[in-house]
Amino acid sequence: MSSQLIFYILSALSIVSALFVVFSRSPIYSVLSLIVCFFSIAGHYVMLNAQFLAIVHIIVYAGAIMVLMLFTVMLLNLNKSTEPHKTNLTKIMAIVSGGLLMLTLLASIKAEKLGVYKAPEVSDIGYVQNVGMKLFTDFLLPFEISSVLFVSAMIAAVVLAKKERN
Amino acid sequence: MDPLIFKIILVLVMFLVSLGIAAYSTYAERKVAAFLQDRIGPDRAGPFGLLQPIADGVKMFLKEEIIPNVSDKWLFILGPSMFMVTALMTSAIIPWGMPLEIGGTKFNLQVADINIGVLYIMGVLSLGVYGIMIGGWASNNKYALLGAIRASSQMISYELAMGMSIISILLISNGSLSLNAIVDGQKEWHWNILYQPVGFIIFIICAFAEANRTPFDLPESESELIGGYHTEYSSMKLGLFLFAEYINMFISSAMIASLYFGGYNFPGLEYLSTVLPNNVVSFISVGALFTKIFFFIFVFMWVRWTIPRFRYDQLMRLGWQVLLPLSIINMLVTGGILTIFN
Structure with missing residues (x-):
């Protein structure tokens, strides 16, 4: 039963921190609670016996991407006094795009079968060796395509940075 | 004895050892600096100044605690606490020695042998x-913010080369990510430094940068940023920042010793384990690891008092244009040689 208790604690933590990301006034606190949220999700991965996924999740999201986010927020120094006034047009656009996202989410929830979800049998698929084998045999093509995608993003960033200077 | 109780005792012991070594590293740092600059160094508190860390600690605790009005109070407190916690977390997966035998059962001298150790x-x-x-951000001080930004960009940049040099280690040690297996694969004199000299140089440079030590101590370079990210800190919060840096140095040395210098292995350990009782060998192996660690802590200090600080653009160029390509080439060469000879 202790694993069930851990599951409830982790779930509560992820939901509360995710809500805090949205409702927090200060962007810094939003970013920090997003980090907490990532950690609780990594905890879920560990519960599913996927240690490798959990640690990669932490290294990539909490360790790299969120550091860059924090970077940006700190440099922009966003706070209440410098918060830009938003026009009605932006507000309407925000409502429309939010509504569209809501629609997509609702549609995908409806498409999913509701009811008791049974977690897959605890296996060792999350271990490094097994993930590596899967990636380089069954999912070789998607793996290579996504690396090409990353390279193109990197080249684009370099090109943009060079353009700025001239 | 219950394994859980053993683990708890081990965690407590490692906690105290980390703090003790960090405290005496401050003393050693002053003595090494004094030695390299032909001075005497601290010698007032106790014989040879051995009580100096305690005097420093008491001073830190008793100083006035100042939290700036313009700062974000919670984050201001969270900063040093987080730095300390993360510094202490790393020691959990380092194998400290051969297994101990208590009442017929063997206990690994490692808190958590997880299969993703590295x-x-x-x-x-x-x-x-x-x-x-x-x-740095919560201090609401531009020098602190600049220091914090320098620290984070430096750490992100050097992490890449460090990860690449670790991949080369994984290639030659049966592809296991567990530190226990990596140390176990370096029995007797088969230390990884002999197979990965380039990787070792990359790793140790990155370790210096990750620990924010000279020549990479730009985040707190006092000549341009006052004190960097801890400018506004006083009393024990400043103490935590400084202290955590020494713990990081200790853990980095332990990592260097485990990854490249055989961890607790040394030539003759196999022979000793056939003639001496198990627990004695275990303690000798712990001693061997700590000898290596102390040597690398000394190297950290030696470099600090010998080499001047880098400029920021030099630091970035070294990280991205020298170390990263070099580590990738090192990885490719290692992989190529392994494929040809296996």
């Missing part, structure tokens, strides 16, 4: 930057 280190390292960033 990645865990990378994860905790990448979290270490948050303490500095949060502390």
